[in-house]
Amino acid sequence: MGKYIVLSDSSEKHSAEELARNSGAHWARLGDKTVVWTASEKWTGFASKAIQAGISPDQAEGRELEGQLYLVIQTGRAFQDEHPEVRIVVEKGRYLVADLLPEEVSRLSESKNEWWTVRPLAVDSVIMDIVKPEARLALPGLQANIEAISQATYGSYLSSLVDFQTRHSLSSQFTSAAAWAVNQLQSFGYQAEQRQINVGSNSSFNVVADRPGSESGTRKLLLITAHLDSINIRDGKNAPAPGADDNASGAAGVMEIARVLAEHPAKHDLRFILFGGEEQGLHGSTQYVSELPEGEKTRIAAVINMDMVATLNTELPAVLLEGAPVSRSLMRELAEAAATYTSLIVQVSENPFNSDHVPFIDELIPAVLTIEGTDSSNNNVHTANDTLDHINYELALDILRMNLAVASKLLEIDNL
Template identity: 50%
Template structure:
């Protein structure tokens, strides 16, 4: 195993050196990669022999018995797998050397204040546990909002531990003859693990922030005309084991599977865990091009530091990937530093609206490109001072290009 970090003056991790010795820290078993939400794995296995701790990703030494115990835990919050060979577990994407030329884009319509307003509503419910009446109320609120943006909204009944819950599915049809399907998702439910189903679980970051992101995408893209179809999904049952997304993928028709272009999942996009605003793009080889597009969009339209990983776990992108479909998670960087999730302390004051808005802007850029937006009305961009974007005088903003990072329109006649 190779340990690599940008600052080569930093020493090789003591933990790895110790595991190679013959003392009590000797690796009694093989090395395994652990993906964890928060510090869920270390909380359950505090005596684990950790070789590398990168927060969300750990490399640990496990005997066969220890691995079996970890697998039997059947946790929705962590996963254990052999350390992958010849691949990056986590890498930081270098920022571009030159800043892009200023121009007005559809991403400028993303509103931090709208995101915070939606987070405020969702985190205002005592809980959004998948089996609670408050979850239903939160879903009803989201339904009303998405319908107001022009979406046809339906409820998909699911089961969580044998009891009924639901997914909310909102569709906006495109105008093309052979329409592709582009999906944005988040889980609507929250949980208080130690307190149980009846305990307060505001879930402001996990995952009112991601759900607010889906609603904001609906507000920005719903009024626009596009060639391809846009579908927004708010899943239930994520916290208990990805029930909503598993059952949704299982029920996908062969036709929708064949035309599915991309799935962008948002889970915890609102807490600034490190000084530099950072996003992790987590997918698999099937979603490599989508990862590249999002990385380009982040560099083009935001100041986000981008990290990437091809080791997916523990969120609603995983069932799509397991079905061979191109899906990817967008999540705040260093999410394991956020110790408030799954408790009553995951409150609105922990949410950083500026970070959430940047992640949503990145996602909107890629969604817009893959939707193939038709002409964007000039009035829609008036908030960013782009009246000159109407190059042809037909009261619509002319789309000048579909770059790798998204859809953009000219700010001037040059």
């Protein structure tokens, strides 16, 4: 058995990682919280060094582990709502550290759930970090483009999507929402269409809109994506599912960035995708990636995905950039754009889960999920309560500005 302690970077003057290394313990960091653990027989030595580092004797006593530590990643509060009995050691909204017995791990592994996952907790690792990149010199042309992001037009797209009673992927309302999106994108001048996908034994749609670049020869391809569907998992397929944050906020963000970029020709190819079947298991994005020719995959410079960008779960507006090692360069670009053009706090993680960036990452395509920052959980997703009155426009618009800045650079917009 073992013992653990949770240390706060904001209140402790020592380095939790250094303390763990010096005492033979293990650590894992989630933002401003670090859990440190070791075997019970080694705890006395650790506690002695912890007290020397300035930790109070009471805190240095630690807490007994009943099992082993695991990482849980969830959408909203899906895991906590389904398993309130589980012992949570650290809670940071999307990411949890749980103390699980072997029989609990076995039982959870048998659960089929699209909205949470349980993984072994990597030792001596950063699960989620807070980064503070240096702001760059803002480019005047890019600044003007970013200032074209409008709450009025973004809000109108958001309201139009929420007006559909549900956007469940297998509903007639989803089909209507997809047709609405195609019409909007065509009105901006893009080549837009619905493409049929399979959701189990049924069918739904992706919406795909293209604009070719002006560069001769081989051009790069930038994808800006979100899922269009919504779901009410508490009350069923036919229940109201306004999905204001999950994911009208991201889909409306695609529409708003498309509107702004329509006015700015670029060297490289631009594609917007609104995926269907996301809530049933990433069907739209998985099928899209599986059907890509190899040459098309290698052309993709980046995938910027927006999923839940408009609820404030942190004390100050924050964005979480979730990717993988293949996404590191793109994550750096997004973090620097956030520092340059917004006031967002930037969180980063290389633990991708359950959004449309994952199928791309699985094929080693650089993709990043841009999602609202996570300290507490969004309690309204997947319910009838995911409504416009919970939307934080300041947060959403800053995430759009960050994404637009990076998209403009990657596309090599003509007026920059």
